[in-house]
Amino acid sequence: QVQLVQSGSELKKPGASVKVSCKTSKDTFTRFALNWVRQAPGQGLEWMGWINTNTGRPTYAQGFAGRFVFSLDTSVSTAYLQISSLKAEDTAVYYCARDPAGGTDGFDIWGQGTMVIVSS
Amino acid sequence: QLVLTQSPSASASLGASVKLTCTLNSGHSNYAIAWHQQQPGKGPRYLMRLNSDGSHSKGDGIPDRFSGSSSGPERYLSISSLQSEDEADYYCQTWGTDNWVFGGGTKLTVL
Numbered sequence: 001q002v003q004l005v006q007s008g009s010e011l012k013k014p015g016a017s018v019k020v021s022c023k024t025s026k027d028t029f030t031r032f033a034l035n036w037v038r039q040a041p042g043q044g045l046e047w048m049g050w051i052n053t054n055t056g057r058p059t060y061a062q063g064f065a066g067r068f069v070f071s072l073d074t075s076v077s078t079a080y081l082q083i084s085s086l087k088a089e090d091t092a093v094y095y096c097a098r099d100p101a102g103g104t105d106g107f108d109i110w111g112q113g114t115m116v117i118v119s120s
Numbered sequence: 121q122l123v124l125t126q127s128p129s130a131s132a133s134l135g136a137s138v139k140l141t142c143t144l145n146s147g148h149s150n151y152a153i154a155w156h157q158q159q160p161g162k163g164p165r166y167l168m169r170l171n172s173d174g175s176h177s178k179g180d181g182i183p184d185r186f187s188g189s190s191s192g193p194e195r196y197l198s199i200s201s202l203q204s205e206d207e208a209d210y211y212c213q214t215w216g217t218d219n220w221v222f223g224g225g226t227k228l229t230v231l
Contacts, residue, residue: 045156103215106220107164107213108166110156112163
């Protein structure tokens, strides 16, 4: 069964950067849309954007262009979310999630989440 | 602009049934959605895809107690024989071109 395995929790200072990884099995990596979702403490799910695992083209939701960058390393079947110039309000759990249809379906598999805490 | 509306909370007794609602905004009443469950302290889990005609396909291992239905812009998640582990937040999700949207979530309390 396909799984998305994310990197562990991070504690960062304001102004620093963080890179969250999301690894899946090699045989499925280029066949779906890989999405990123943010959940701030006590809040709902917020879609951040997605990356096309075939072309590497990222698409960012409103409010997530600029400091947020999606990337891929197809050699290790891993997607990355990098956040730069961290602010306290970036404190959240970040999930990767798969749309199996490559852009036209809901998210059928979720990573376990990566907690990012930004604090001085 | 795609918008999904959910009631913030719902409650039902252990062993009873409950029906949660997700409403698509005007102009999008024929859209499919997905339902996700998030138990306390855990990540989201995919429950099902629900089409506008009420047909649905559930994720792996989702019990028969969970089902979906549709009426116009309304999408429903029904849970029967409620168990304590069903106490969770439930989110609906839909998608357009290059865009996915979540509803605000419904917190289900099992009494």
